[in-house]
Amino acid sequence: MSSEVQAIVLQARLHEVSLTIKNGGHSYTGSSTTDTGILLDMAKMNNVHLDMEKEIMTVGGGALWGNAYKPLINARLNGWAVNGGRCPTVGIIGFLLGGGIGPFTRSLGMGCDTVTEISMVTADGHLVTVGENDPPHTNEGMLFWALRGGGGGNFGVVVEMKLKVLPLRGKECGVTAGRYTWLPDPKDDHRTLLNTMNRFYTMNWSDNMTIDTSWFSDTQVQEGALAVRFMVYYDGNEHDFGKEIHKAALDKDLERQINRRVLTEKSSRFFHETLVAQWDEETVRAFPSNGTFRIYSSFCFENNRDDFEMITTIVKEELEAFRRLFRAETNCLCQVTFIHSGGKASRKPRDATAFRWRDTVFHSYIMIQFRDKWLEKDMRGFLQKFKERLKPLSLTKQASFIAFPDASLGDDAYEKAYYGENRLKLQQVKRIYDKTNFFNWAQSIKVSRSGSAKRRREAERATENQEEEFSSGETIQPDKLTDQVAKARWENTFEPAPCEWLAIGGPEGGGAWLSGGPGGGGARLF
Structure with missing residues (x-):
């Protein structure tokens, strides 16, 4: 089917028609859908081939993580994993192009670190294949670097990837996983909550431990009372998990409940049942039939104690404010999620791949959900104020994870936020493979103004720099964002x-x- 993709790209370019690529459809900013031009849906290219002799899995450009886990499940290959996503309906290619943070990132590294080869249709319709054996300073080596963390829709259409299949701790250890929602008692002004979560976020967990958390205030549940949900993935058995949880000295009742709500199972069962059960709510939210509106902002946090004492206080205060402001509304949710990273993912240098924020221990995002469209202005205003309090605590005071994009980042800000000092090299790769900027969308990588040898050397050196703090980038104000997409659709297509x-x-x-x-x-x- 790669020849069909080539033909579509060539025709779209010939007739100057915009092209939007869809792989999975989990884009937080809706960048995998369009009302104009061509929507190239890769869904039928979902072929997966597992070669355990070489310990390599080959996946098509439209495959989802559920497709990748299936051969491991069917063959009962317990103790083996592809370093993929938490949600089985997420597209593999988009996940890995953004870097890839999954349940075993801490023990296996970034998802993009396991990629060995990538085949892509370029803007001029050529099929190119790049991989780990390409010298780093060649065009092919630079493209391979860029495609591991440089985001989707920037350089071409990826039609195939090869990934390493990696061993977990051991075939007999199994995977320990579970989920628990904690409703902390507010009688002490949530001091127990703050002390517990500050300890939790700054704990020096082993690489085997991954625990995601979501704080939320939901007007449909417990009258919007503050709650924290724990999602556990432990590369090992329940006994070892319990010992590590005990060392964390969490609230005693919370420790007991978390231990009660996990179980150890073989990894094939974990991939088949537990991941689906843990993320069923997120999967339902991604369905087109879900009529709610959602807006996002994201952050990259280290586990510094002083910072997290401020972070948790801000989150608590803003969730309580959300409850007060919108308590009379229905179907309104404010959720702050902390995706656990670090571990082995942090042990490669920042310039190893295009994914930049390896120092991050928690990739976090705010999600606000509402059903009534007339609430949009208030919701965007609330999110902007919330974001302005948390951004100074993010890496470089602005760092964001490209997989959790922020639509409010202005033209001078989003490349710094997503890629830091890697952005100049990404612009050089863009110039090599898409000089006319055919793959162009609201937050796509810009084309470098010069491709001279000098500029390429400068871009390469920049990847070795430590980022300076930058917080002066333009933010699109809530009033300008409110209803602009719906208005454009109404006026242009209705x-x-x-x-x-x-x-x-x-x-x-x-x-x-x-x-x-x-x-x-x-x-x-x-």
């Missing part, structure tokens, strides 16, 4: 109903119809 339908309500009269009456597939308004 065909209004003929005047006579609106005036007399169709042949039967007595009502108004949306989009042309019953013959035009519309719906009666009244």
Whole structure:
């Protein structure tokens, strides 16, 4: 099918039609959907081939993590893993192009670190294959570097990847996993909550331990009371897990409940059942039938004690404020999620791949969800204030994870936030493989103005620099973001109903119809 992708790219470029790539469809900013141009849905390229002699898995450009886990499950290859995503419906290619943080990142490294070869259709329709054997300073070596953390939709259409299949701690150890939602008692003004979570976030956990947490205030649950959900993945058995949890000296009741709500199972069962059960809510949110609106902002935090004392206090205060402000509304949720990273992922230098923020121990994001569209302005304003309090505590005071993109980042800010000092080299790769900027979207990598040998050397040296703090980048203000996408869709793509339908309500009269009456597939308004 790669030849079909080549033909589509060539025709789109020839006719100057924009091209949007869809692999999985879990984009937080909706960048895998479009109302204009061509939507290239890779879904049918979901082939997966497992070669255990070489310990390599080959995946097609539209494969999801559920497709990748299936051969491991079917063959009962317990103790082996592909370093993939938590949610089985996430697209493999997009996940790895963004760097890839999964349940075993701390013990196996970044997902992109396990990639050995990538095949991609370029903007001029050529099929190129790059891999770990390409010298770093060649065009091919630079592209291989860029595709491991440089994000999707920037250089071409990836049609195939090869990944290492890696051993977990041991075939007999199994995987310990579970989920527990804690409703801390507010009677002490949540001092127990703050002390416990500060200890938790700054604990020097072993590489085998991964625990994600989500703080949330949901107007539909417990009247919006503050809650914290723990998602556990431990590369080892329940006994070893319990000893490590005990060392953390968490709240005693919380420790007991977490230990009660995990179990040890073989890894094939974990991939087949437990991941699905843990992330069923997130999967449902990704369905097109979900009618709620969602907005996001993200951060990269180290586990510094002083910082986290401020972070947890801010999160507590803002979630309580959300509860007060929107307590009379239905279907409103504010959630702050901390995705556990670090461990082995942090042991490669920042310039090893395009993924930059290896010092991050918790990739965090705020998600605000609401159903009524007239709440958008208030919700965006609330998110902006929340974000302004947390951003100074993120790496470089602005770092964000490209897999959790922030649509409010302005034109001068998003490349710094996602890629730091790697951005100049990414711009050079863009110039080599997409000089005319065919793959262009709201937050795509820019084309370097010069591709001279001098500029390439400067870009390479920049990747070795330590980032300076930068917090002065432009932010698109909430008023400008509010309703702009819906307005553009309405004005550019909606065909209004003929005047006579609106005036007399169709042949039967007595009502108004949306989009042309019953013959035009519309719906009666009244």
